[in-house]
Amino acid sequence: MRGLALASRNEQDRRYLEAAAEFGPALDRLARGYEADPDLRRDLRQDIHTALWKSLGRFDGRCSLRTWVYRVAHNTGASHVLKQKARGPLAGIEELERTADGDDPERNVSDSQAMQRLTRLIQGLKPPDRQVLLLYLEDLDAAAIGDITGLSAGAIALKIHRAKAVLARRFQQGEGR
Amino acid sequence: MTGLSDPDPKALWQSQGTETDPMTLGQIHALVGRYDRKTRKAVMVIPVAIAVSSVLCGVLWMQSREADVRIALALVFVGTVVTYLMAMRLAFPQRDPAESAAAFLKRRLQAQLRKARGGWLMLLAPMAPGLVACFVVVFRRSHEVAWAPLPLLAVLAPGLLFVSLRTRAQGRRIKADLDELDRLTRG
Numbered sequence: 001m002r003g004l005a006l007a008s009r010n011e012q013d014r015r016y017l018e019a020a021a022e023f024g025p026a027l028d029r030l031a032r033g034y035e036a037d038p039d040l041r042r043d044l045r046q047d048i049h050t051a052l053w054k055s056l057g058r059f060d061g062r063c064s065l066r067t068w069v070y071r072v073a074h075n076t077g078a079s080h081v082l083k084q085k086a087r088g089p090l091a092g093i094e095e096l097e098r099t100a101d102g103d104d105p106e107r108n109v110s111d112s113q114a115m116q117r118l119t120r121l122i123q124g125l126k127p128p129d130r131q132v133l134l135l136y137l138e139d140l141d142a143a144a145i146g147d148i149t150g151l152s153a154g155a156i157a158l159k160i161h162r163a164k165a166v167l168a169r170r171f172q173q174g175e176g177r
Numbered sequence: 178m179t180g181l182s183d184p185d186p187k188a189l190w191q192s193q194g195t196e197t198d199p200m201t202l203g204q205i206h207a208l209v210g211r212y213d214r215k216t217r218k219a220v221m222v223i224p225v226a227i228a229v230s231s232v233l234c235g236v237l238w239m240q241s242r243e244a245d246v247r248i249a250l251a252l253v254f255v256g257t258v259v260t261y262l263m264a265m266r267l268a269f270p271q272r273d274p275a276e277s278a279a280a281f282l283k284r285r286l287q288a289q290l291r292k293a294r295g296g297w298l299m300l301l302a303p304m305a306p307g308l309v310a311c312f313v314v315v316f317r318r319s320h321e322v323a324w325a326p327l328p329l330l331a332v333l334a335p336g337l338l339f340v341s342l343r344t345r346a347q348g349r350r351i352k353a354d355l356d357e358l359d360r361l362t363r364g
Contacts, residue, residue, distance in 0.1 A: 013202055016205065025193075027189070028193070028196060029193055032196075041196070045197070046208060049205060050208045050209055054274065055274035059326075067275075068275045071278060073273045074278045075225045075275075075278060078281060094259075115189060116192075118186060118190060128279065130359055131278050136187075137186065137187050137190040138187075139191070148277065148278060149277060151362055152361065152362055152363060155360075155361040155362070161262070167186045168221070171189075
């Protein structure tokens with residue numbers, strides 16, 4: 001019995017190491033999309049990895065490892081957002097599309113400033129919009145985003161279309177303005 | 178400096194370096210162990226609370242000879258145990274760790290909505306018969322006691338009204354988020 005439990009735990013460890021090696025950097029970026037404060041982000045990152053390790057004990061192959069990892073990570077991130085009592089109101093991509101960029105109109109800024117803007121934009125989104133945008137930025141296709149988020153194909157297509165418009169307007173000089 | 182003339186926000190996003198070293202298995206196991214110990218302690222609260230309630234009700238039962246008092250005590254005890262068990266189910270729900278993000282969010286928002294609409298009062302419902310029975314027993318023994326809670330209620334009422342209005346507004350916001358999520362999942 002103990003041997004079985006040990007074998008199962010070894011399998012869980014193996015799966016976790018495989019997932020962490022393949023998706024570790026993406027999970028780091030995902031944590032950035034959910035938390036601005038570096039200390040809280042470190043805690044969130046730990047929560048994501050812990051939740052992932054625990055979940056892999058029940059990995060049943062009903063979906064790919066990638067879908068599983070992103071689902072667990074986004075669910076932990078969304079839970080983190082819902083627990084924050086002091087956060088301001090979050091917007092949908094549609095609202096960002098309608099409103100003007102309040103940032104410095106000087107477009108030719110450094111990568112780090114651009115990254116800050118992008119991160120701030122993501123952190124101000126409602127969880128479903130944030131998930132779609134984060135997965136889009138990770139270069140996942142609409143079908144994979146649908147698998148992970150559970151949103152309909154039409155809703156994802158629309159959100160990606162709007163996200164592209166917002167990103168073009170805010171991050172590309174002279175385009176989409 | 179490539180600047181924002183860089184046409185690909187995906188490349189910008191993916192170019193971020195990692196902030197900290199990768200977590201080791203040892204760290205993960207230690208964190209999970211700490212979490213499990215905390216959960217075990219939290220789970221133990223319920224049996225301990227049930228045991229304390231049993232002892233208290235048992236002592237009062239032994240001291241009392243009147244049938245109405247014993248019935249009230251029995252109702253209080255059963256109600257308390259049911260409330261504890263319901264609280265345990267709420268505090269430690271069984272859930273799928275890899276449900277889709279929308280399903281997860283929907284479940285969390287539904288729980289928040291139930292809480293905002295006073296669903297937590299359902300937890301106290303099993304205790305109601307016992308409390309009513311206790312009130313009847315006390316009322317039979319002294320008419321003065323029946324009016325005693327009124328000043329306290331007068332103080333509590335505005336507070337309860339404020340909390341009720343605040344949670345209703347919160348409930349409306351959560352309901353709007355839930356409706357939006359439903360639209361997004363239906364297509």
